[in-house]
Amino acid sequence: MRLKKSIDNLYTVFSIYHVEGNLRERSCNCCVTNEEIKQLLSKPFRELRKGDINHFMTSAITTYGDVNDYKHFLPRILELTLDYDVLSDFVIFEKLEYANWKSWQENEVSAVEVFFESLFIFYLKNNSNSFELSDVINLSIKYLGEKRTFNIWKENLSESHLSFFVDYKLGISDLLLLDFKKTLFEKWISSDFILNKLEALFLKTKDKIDANRISIAYTILLNERDLK
DSSP: OHHHHHHHHHHHHGGGOOOOSOGGGGBOTTTSOHHHHHHHTSSOGGGOOHHHHHHHHHHBTTTBSOHHHHHHHHHHHHHHTTSHHHHHHHHHHOOTTTTTGGGSOHHHHHHHHHHHHHHHHHHHHTTOOHHHHHHHHHHHHHHHOHHHHHHHHHHTOOGGGHHHHHHHHTTGGGTSOOOSOHHHHHHHHTSHHHHHHHHHHHHHOOOHHHHHHHHHHHHHHHHHHHHO
16 A cells, blocks of 8 residues: 555656657667657556566666656656566666756655655565565665665564575675675674574474574674674
């Protein structure tokens, strides 16, 4: 319900923006085909799917339309990030920073921030795997800041997230690249609060391999903390 409200609010706030005039004139002739523009404009934008809008999402402002065009389609782009494939493309090709979104109208900035907070909570509560969670965490850090991201995560921490900490400490950390200040993150995951949760998870885990992974991660975290 929270996420749906944030999406509906995006559509309301950005409803003042429309594709004015000829989009072809604001797009690169070499990079954007007439067929792609036709496809983008072929249906109500709330009905656009990934294949319809993906090129615009990854090329907006630079070679495809201008900032106002981007604002028009932004609610649908953000709504589609509920699909992780779209989210990963958004992370790689995001245009909000390029559009200097923090300088937008206050209600526009607020609508974007509320959406990203709701999206973060959505992924936290939907048993996302470690790689998905890593991307969403970094997205939240980028748009909401480190402190706010930490607070949201702490308030919505669940047992399923503990596997993320285990993965992080057992060598997968080279792939799970987080934008948190490392000392801050390491301090949190080696805190008594997290260690107690890992211990409780170990005691209730019946699979021997999983239990062993939890035990090793717990020991590493405890030893690292004792060395500090």
